[in-house]
Amino acid sequence: MSKSATERLNEVQAEIAKACTIARRKPEEVALVAVSKTHPADAIRPLLEAGQRVFGENRVQEAQDKWPALREDYADFQLHLVGQLQSNKAEDAAELFDCIHSLDRPSLVKALGKAFDKTGRRVPCFVQVDIGEEEQKGGCAITDLPALLDQAREADIPLAGLMCVPPFGIEPAPYFALMAKIADDHGLEGRSMGMSGDFPTAIMLGATHVRVGTALFGDRA
Template sequence: MTDSQSGVASAGTGHGEIASALAAVREQIAQAARDAGRKPETVTLVAVSKFHPLEAVEAALAAGQRVFGENRVQEAMSKFPQLRERYPDLRLHLIGGLQTNKARDAVRIADMIESLDRAPLSDALLRAADQEGRLPDLLIEVNTGDEPQKFGVPREEADAFIRASVARFGSKLRGLMCIPPAGEDPCPHFRFLTALADEHGLSVRSMGMSADFPQAIAEGATLVRVGTAIFGHRPAGLAGT
């Protein structure tokens, strides 16, 4: 999918451009769902606002978007508490690798954490939940390509980690997430994640980004994480982060 096909806007995207891009992405999601014999409402758009300013999030909110994804806890804390006062139905997903020392802040601010991937993080999240009196919904990130530089549970360890996490978190463990290797056909990775989720009775599959979300929907995605196609490219100086 090219930038023009996906509705990608340039850096510095304004309110009107964000609204138009959102409309284009929503229509592509709906069409991909229909093509797969699914109802469009079975797929939720997570607008990935990482590295984009508060004003960009406000533009998306004004256009009706309510579910957002951020990589960094500190950046999320700088944007979203003030927005919740005006938009109480806003939902925030933390989608980046999470350090254990950020667990309490993550539990405090997030509605869903998509990057559970190791036992020490499980421990930290449980301690934080006790301290905060709340626990967000959780997804396990699976490293479907077994890439050493990436977060996520390796394939061969995924079954055991999922079972242990269901035992620890119960219904708060909602599903799985993956980021396929760049430059590879993502569909085998999407199919693996869907089959793994089905095997464990988990209903949420977070997979697919700006370049491949239609394929992810065809393979069973229930959440798609789209940033560039809505907000434009990352601001200068952050493209490699």
């Protein structure tokens, strides 16, 4: 028998609480972002009914298709963009999302700065760091981060912190620890790191936002 949305949510929240206890942190210091990419609105509603209020989507177009109707019934949630953002979608993202986790290049800084000026919404952004130096993944190179942060501040982009995705199949703890150190070095409190398979480790190493999909929704089709 499959688990209900409430049961899955309770299990994830219990794991968050356990990791926080070990790290001597408070559970309320960690935001659970339920990554609903590829899942239809009918799969999202049960989690909304169970009390989850922060969700993440990978693509602007997919979010535009699903979430306006959900906002008609649930007005008090936050929607985060956790996937890569094309510069030509910056204005759409500014209008739709409450937080962006994938600011990673100067051209996107410029596009978001213009979008925020036009829409009047200044959406907090995490700067994505290529923590594992993987060319196939998005993210700013560690050596380029200081300049990108300066450019974001000059564009009046609110900086929420840093985001990373460690290399797949490798122990993530060293990468999370490095991300936490880089964030500290730059005076940034937010750390968006950790997914279904490793979020307890991320929490113990300072994550403020964990992006959990499979553990809440099950495997994607």
